Amino acid sequence: MDFRPTEDQRDLRAGVRGLLEGRYGREALRAAVDAATGTGTGTGTGTAAGAGAGTGTGTAAGAGAAVAVDRGLWRELGGAGFFALRLPESEGGVGLGLPEAVLVFEEAGRALVPGPLVATHLAAGVVPGAAAGTALVTAFDLAGDLVAYLGEADAVLGAAVLPVGEPVRAVDPLTPLHRVARPAGAEAYGSAYVSEGALLTAALQVGSALRTVELAVRYAGEREQFGQPIGAFQAVKHSCAQMLVRAEVARTAVYAAAVTGDPGEAAAAKLLADEAAVRNARDCLQVHGGMGFTWEADVHLHLKRAWVRAEQWRTAAEAEELLAAELLDSAG
Incomplete structure (x- = not known):
């Protein structure tokens, strides 16, 4: 079986990258961060509940309840078929599948596009306006009683009405959180939503992991110490190489799971992608040294x-439990 992207798939990925580079490049990203935090300067520090375990639902200075999603960009993504990518053409969609979806989500992760991309994509054909990007749909995809982007959402996937929540200051300035009392039956997504949501989130993580490799390598080639670029030092070379291996292994797992559609493989892909995104970002920060902080x-x-x-759709613990159950079933 050939897992290499076809020419059409490569063109699709290039088109999405071009759209995002032109519409949501670094300047737009930093402007969104400044607007969300109310300042262009600061320490950038905060505490995340259980940060040592890789969680991200804690607090950060200045996160507030500012608008994080550019509705104009959201509509442009809808017009480009981002959300309707897997809808049949008979229903106004593009008629593609999961392999194409993970490619475009990888690009969105690379650009750090904020917003409930996965939930809105899953809601296409279910929630009016989701496919076209005129509606912003979030989901109960975080553990506990937290919901991301609730203050900006038009609907919540799996809920009949939009719940009322209390703003919570979040570790990521572009992922505003609300604490809500979940309505009865809010967890009933169906296994297909959870598996696909986890896989698409894994694709976002892979895009971020690959981008931090690029950032680390570029900085290692620019920053000089002792008369030469720091990338010439063995420790830095090894760190960048390990980052690349993590990202590529995770990407391979995501692509394979997209082809097979197997829930276990999707869980494994999420597990690898979460680790790649978190550890690569930490290693990239180390390569940057003091500048990275x-x-x-x-x-x-x-x-x-x-x-x-890492806390959305399927956590590491949940993925491990699912994989362990599959192993026990196959052994029996």
Whole structure:
């Protein structure tokens, strides 16, 4: 079986990258962060509940309840078929599948596009306006009583009405959180939603992991110590190489799971992608040294987003439980 992207798939990925580079490049990203935090400077620090375990549902200075989603960009993504990608053409969709979806979500993760991309994509054909990007749909995809983007959402996947929540300051300035009392039956997504949601979130993580490799390698080639680029030092070379291996292994797992559609493989892909995104962001920060800890560097944005995504749809513990159950079933 050939897992290499076809020419059409490569063109699709290039088209999405071009759209995002032109519409949501670094300047737009930093402007969104400044608007969300109310300042362009600061320490960029905060505490995430259980940060040592990779969670991202804690607090961060200045996150507030500011608008994080550019509705104009959301509609452009809808017009480009981002949300309707897997809807049949007879229903106004593009008629493609999961392999194509993970490619475009990888690009969105690379650009750190904020918003409930996965939930809105899953809601296409279910919630009016989701496919076209005129509606913003979030989901109960975080553990506990937290919901992301509730203050900006038009609907919640799996809920008949939009619940009322209390704003919670979040570790990622572009992922505003609300604490809600979940309505009865809110967990009843169906296994297909959870599996696909986890896989698409894994694709976002892979995009972020690959981007931090690029950032680390570029900085290692620019920053000089002792008369030569720091990338010439063995420790830095090894760190960048390990980052690339993590990202590529995770990407391979995501692509394979998209082809097979197997829930177990999707869980494994999420597990690998979460680790790649979080650890690569941390290693990228180390390559940047003191510069990496400043608000001006983009590294901390990738780390904070990776923490949040690691808690969405399927956590590491949930993925491990599912894989362990499958192994026990196959052994029996």
